[in-house]
Amino acid sequence: MNAPAKPCLDIRNLSAVLPNGLRVLRSVSLAVEPGEVRALVGESGAGKTMIGKAVLGVLPPSVRIVEGNMLLEGEDLGRLAPKARRTLIGARTALIPQDPLTALNPSRRIGPQMTDRLVRILGWSGEKADARIRQLLDEVQIRDPERVLKCYPHELSGGMRQRVLIAAAFAAEPRLIVADEPTTALDVTVQKQILRLIAQLQREHGTAILFVTHDLGVVAKISQKVSVLYAGKVVEEADTAALFAAPQHPYTLALMAATPRYTDPFASLKPVDDKVLAGLAAEIAAADQAWRRPHG
Amino acid sequence: MDEARISRHGSRARLWLAGGWLLIALLAAIFAPLVAPQDPLAQDLMLERLPPFWLGGAEPGYWLGTDSLGRDLLSRLIFGARIAFIVAFAAAFAACLVGSTLGLIAGYFGGWADRIISRIVDVWMAFPPVLFAILLVAVLGTGLSSVIIAIAVIDWTRFCRVIRAETMGQSRMDYVENARIAGYGRIGIMLREVLPNVVPSIVALLSLEMGIAVIVEAILSFVNLSISTDDPTWGGIIAEGRLSIHQAWWVLVFPLVTLILTVLSFSQFGEGLRARFDPVLR
Numbered sequence: 001m002n003a004p005a006k007p008c009l010d011i012r013n014l015s016a017v018l019p020n021g022l023r024v025l026r027s028v029s030l031a032v033e034p035g036e037v038r039a040l041v042g043e044s045g046a047g048k049t050m051i052g053k054a055v056l057g058v059l060p061p062s063v064r065i066v067e068g069n070m071l072l073e074g075e076d077l078g079r080l081a082p083k084a085r086r087t088l089i090g091a092r093t094a095l096i097p098q099d100p101l102t103a104l105n106p107s108r109r110i111g112p113q114m115t116d117r118l119v120r121i122l123g124w125s126g127e128k129a130d131a132r133i134r135q136l137l138d139e140v141q142i143r144d145p146e147r148v149l150k151c152y153p154h155e156l157s158g159g160m161r162q163r164v165l166i167a168a169a170f171a172a173e174p175r176l177i178v179a180d181e182p183t184t185a186l187d188v189t190v191q192k193q194i195l196r197l198i199a200q201l202q203r204e205h206g207t208a209i210l211f212v213t214h215d216l217g218v219v220a221k222i223s224q225k226v227s228v229l230y231a232g233k234v235v236e237e238a239d240t241a242a243l244f245a246a247p248q249h250p251y252t253l254a255l256m257a258a259t260p261r262y263t264d265p266f267a268s269l270k271p272v273d274d275k276v277l278a279g280l281a282a283e284i285a286a287a288d289q290a291w292r293r294p295h296g
Numbered sequence: 297m298d299e300a301r302i303s304r305h306g307s308r309a310r311l312w313l314a315g316g317w318l319l320i321a322l323l324a325a326i327f328a329p330l331v332a333p334q335d336p337l338a339q340d341l342m343l344e345r346l347p348p349f350w351l352g353g354a355e356p357g358y359w360l361g362t363d364s365l366g367r368d369l370l371s372r373l374i375f376g377a378r379i380a381f382i383v384a385f386a387a388a389f390a391a392c393l394v395g396s397t398l399g400l401i402a403g404y405f406g407g408w409a410d411r412i413i414s415r416i417v418d419v420w421m422a423f424p425p426v427l428f429a430i431l432l433v434a435v436l437g438t439g440l441s442s443v444i445i446a447i448a449v450i451d452w453t454r455f456c457r458v459i460r461a462e463t464m465g466q467s468r469m470d471y472v473e474n475a476r477i478a479g480y481g482r483i484g485i486m487l488r489e490v491l492p493n494v495v496p497s498i499v500a501l502l503s504l505e506m507g508i509a510v511i512v513e514a515i516l517s518f519v520n521l522s523i524s525t526d527d528p529t530w531g532g533i534i535a536e537g538r539l540s541i542h543q544a545w546w547v548l549v550f551p552l553v554t555l556i557l558t559v560l561s562f563s564q565f566g567e568g569l570r571a572r573f574d575p576v577l578r
């Protein structure tokens with residue numbers, strides 16, 4: 001509580017509801033320290049993407065935040081005027097998206113698409129932006145930047161597109177990057193390269209990353225801290241090493257049992273068992289009960 | 297791969313054939329006084345119902361024959377092209393401007409803007425278009441500008457519907473979200489990010505609409521509601537040709553063929569252009 005450095009991202013007690021009253025985020029608290037990779041792991045539909053969107057200010061209009069705060073480098077996003085919030089988010093954050101195809105504008109060439117943001121949002125000169133983009137393309141190991149800059153997105157492979165998006169995300173030197181399952185849409189062979197690339201750029205640039213994934217194998221490789229999400233609720237949070245050494249929550253244990261291991265690929269994988277699920281359901285119900293009392 | 301190549305060849309051939317015909321017709325319209333062999337209004341009872349050049353009894357200089365008043369059919373078609381193209385361009389651009397703008401706004405902003413615009417479109421489309429046009433021209437009075445206004449007033453909904461749907465699809469794409477995260481303004485995103493992706497559809501629709509405008513103008517001329525009856529229009533010629541179909545079929549057939557070729561060319565040209573413009577299809 002008396003740590004001098006402010007967290008890069010500090011989510012406190014965040015709840016969001018759908019129009020039908022269902023809570024998709026259940027009092028989520030989660031912090032990402034400067035320069036740290038925090039993994040957010042959970043099965044599909046747990047609300048991982050929702051948390052990322054809430055931070056970046058792009059929640060779907062049907063989803064409403066009903067409680068909690070989000071602090072970006074100490075600034076409470078909820079207290080800022082919309083315009084100031086957009087500017088802050090634009091300057092300090094970036095997204096590495098899940099689907100590298102639709103994340104690039106199909107009718108614009110890569111070059112202008114990448115420099116545009118630096119020029120228009122950060123006010124850089126064209127030459128400076130151009131030089132920066134080339135440097136980043138080099139960092140993501142794109143060998144023929146001249147060609148790539150002139151390409152339309154559909155002329156590049158999925159892996160190349162994701163490299164371009166990683167370069168674009170790091171180009172503006174954001175403090176925080178939200179990476180939303182950045183390897184899920186890629187071929188298995190490319191996944192490892194992309195993961196290694198993100199880890200490498202993260203180290204070199206010292207950028208904090210909120211790394212969303214459903215894959216504990218990825219968590220182990222890339223993160224220092226991890227939050228386990230189930231049905232919009234953080235059920236366990238720990239240092240990554242500690243979590244793998246001694247998982248506390250039965251759901252985390254069950255997730256580990258459901259993840260294949262390279263050391264023992266033929267060990268049988270167990271689906272999350274019914275007792276654990278029943279326990280989770282009770283936990284969620286209790287949390288909702290407790291939440292509803294003051295919120296009517 | 298092969299299929300893609302064949303379809304690309306097909307679309308290129310389409311583009312050139314359709315564009316070729318439209319260019320010829322457009323040039324003829326622009327330079328009508330120079331290229332028309334005869335005065336399109338000159339009547340000569342000695343020359344009435346001359347057949348086209350390859351039939352017996354044809355006169356040199358009257359290539360497609362004459363109508364029942366002895367006026368040269370080819371010259372009348374060439375001058376008729378002027379009105380057809382003026383109406384096509386003016387009406388289609390007006391309809392496109394109004395419809396695409398509203399469609400873009402409805403599709404991009406959604407919510408209230410979309411509900412209001414979509415409701416207006418629904419009500420608008422409940423009117424049968426041809427009756428609507430006749431009614432409008434009856435109210436506005438006949439004349440070139442009334443015809444143009446009538447077509448634009450009726451057909452903006454076509455642009456609005458298609459562009460709204462396309463814009464909606466585009467707005468859901470992650471690149472739009474990315475632009476918002478980067479901090480671009482809403483209107484900036486609409487114009488710089490989304491609009492370029494719907495331009496191919498706008499172009500295709502615009503060309504299609506030009507063809508439709510040509511037909512509507514012909515229909516209005518046909519029922520004598522278009523321009524003053526003196527100026528030759530394709531619809532007017534068809535109306536006259538219908539009366540003398542048994543004595544002089546060519547007065548009906550040539551303007552019909554011209555009309556159909558032009559309308560088809562507009563729509564094919566639009567499709568060809570769409571394929572050209574679209575970076576993903578290209």
Ligand SMILES: Nc1ncnc2c1ncn2[C@@H]1O[C@H](COP(=O)(O)OP(=O)(O)O)[C@@H](O)[C@H]1O
Binds near residue numbers: 024046047
């Ligand atoms: N646009 C939306 N409107 C309403 N509910 C949504 C929307 N998108 C996702 N959801 C719901 O929110 C929950 C969390 O979704 P999401 O954050 O995408 O999960 P994850 O990324 O963990 O797979 C899911 O139950 C999903 O059905």
Ligand SMILES: [Mg+2]
Binds near residue numbers: 048
């Ligand atoms: Mg997701």
